[in-house]
Amino acid sequence: MSRTARLLILLATVLVLGGVAVGATLYAAGRAAQKDRTQTGGPAVTPGAVRLDDPHHTLFRNMAWGPHRDEITAVPTDRLSGPRTASGVRCLRFYQASGTGICLQAVHGKLRDTYRAIVLDNHLHELRHYDLAGTPTRARVSPSGRTAAWTVFVSGDSYAGTAFSTRTSLVDTRTWHLDANLESYALAVDGHPVHAADINVWGVTFADDTHFYATAATAGKTYLVRGDRIAKTLRALHTNVECPSLSPDGTHIAYKKRVQGADPDAPWRLYVLDLRTLRESATGEHRNVDDQAVWRDDHTLVYSLPGNYGSDLWTVPADGTGTPRRLTTAALAPAFQH
Template sequence: MNRTARLLVLLGTVLLLGGIAVGATLHAAGRAAEQDRPQTGGPAVTSGAVRLSDPHRAFFRNMAWGPHRDEITAVPAGRLSGPRTASGVRCLRFHAAAGTGICLQAVHGELRDTYRAVVLDDRLHERRHYDLAGTPTRARVSPGGRTVAWTVFVSGDSYAGTAFSTRTSILDTRTGHLDANLETYALTVGGHRVHAADTNVWGVTFADDDHFYATAATGGKTYLVRGDRTARTLRALHTNVECPSLSPDGTRIAYKKRVADADPDAPWRLYVLDLRTLRETATGEHRTIDDQAVWRDRHTLVYALPGDYGADLWTVPADGSGTPHRLATAALAPAFPH
């Protein structure tokens, strides 16, 4: 290599390293600016002790700008717009039941962020954590608090090309047994076993510690499936169901459904399925819903919609009556003790 070529290589290396350094600095500065941005009239948030087993509290990810953004906060269960107590634990997705929490969080690096699932105890202390293969999107805890599930978006699956696909895991917090990918479960549709590379599973909602519902997609269709951890099976029950959420009494599923003639960029509406009759009921929420709703009680659904701070929580009756109204601004990923 001659002197000129060596100088060009050296110059290129300096520029590359300089670009990386500047990018890393801007990345860190951007994160700091987001956390330090003033609240500008948003909900007031203060630090304090948070216990997931408190029956008088509801919990969600605080989206208000300021030092407590993204922290899990506690509010009065009957007044989600009430004063917020921040736990100090930051999560992108969160759920809790029976004193167990699951927190999907970002781990900020010099050049890029990675993600992990953190199992939390009643006081939001870490019990164990697991590295995630992609970006967090859904999280749930079983009613008894023993089993947790999470879903992430991943890329690189051979059948997906450059598109995203999902990966869903279920963890037994008592034994530590992890089913890292529910696509390994035996899926049956219409009584026939499905062997397809395009199978995706996401959006777990638990019936108990061993049984659950979820969405499975294959062949261009989505199905509500009932899952069995012990048997490692998924059985399709109904079509066109995404992100199911089981009612506290175990009789109904709230879910987002693709509706005909909708805007392709806003295709989903919030429905409720009676598991005994498989009768569908459209709720009074007519905007598109890209969330996994939760049940505040046996009669009421709560879900997130875009808002000034990123997301607000809204509510609507589950029986198709009434109209939606906003429960809390600057909030996401709610959990209600039942």
């Protein structure tokens, strides 16, 4: 046999073996993906019609394993551990008010994931979407549904340290005017304007279509700020406030507060501030709460803690009494009707 023939046979053998290896790899990957899609665990979920303004149901991101993981899901408001109806719309962060929803969503690409903010109508259909500059972390809608806000991590992936950068945006859902970065607003602390390169703003909660509260950070301190999207101003009201959440009656702010002596990786406890007196009080939840709590009503807070499926929802009275209790497993980012 000539040398050329031997080389051709060797080349053919290598190609065949290479094809077998590639085929086996693709088959294994396909099996793994199929397993991920069919893996189940946690509360049962079935697909169905979901509406944002349904007064008898509460919506949240479903975290139960299975084909409906990450979908916006409806459950009976009086029984959050009850049957779940999945909408088919997947969100990493979600909120809704008065029939307007905001969904922060991953867009899976061949090389990397990107993210977008989607404004949803009452039937969870897209009205408008915006490309995001980083990883989704917070989302809110004003009580009337007129204004939506979202925060992303531009760098870093945790609020626990200092090496992160955020970007927070506001959009008017009637005119579609977008304020792409609230760091462009004029910040004042103790009545003095602050001009600094390290300003970060995150965690909006709305008082109305124009006014909101948020966290602003600069020079190693965090502040509760009151914002005005018409005047484009941020005014500091109180220190050591992160991810505020305004009560439905507008009188109290729930937030996570850094406490002395806590683990640097788990530094927050859940507090409530009386906006009329600026007096703060601790809630009965003594574990680390890294979430923007929501108000179930004017007296009750709901927030997420780590669970077997990623996140469970817990509740505690806002006045410092009582003890925490788990509302439901495998859930995140609830939105209650007020």
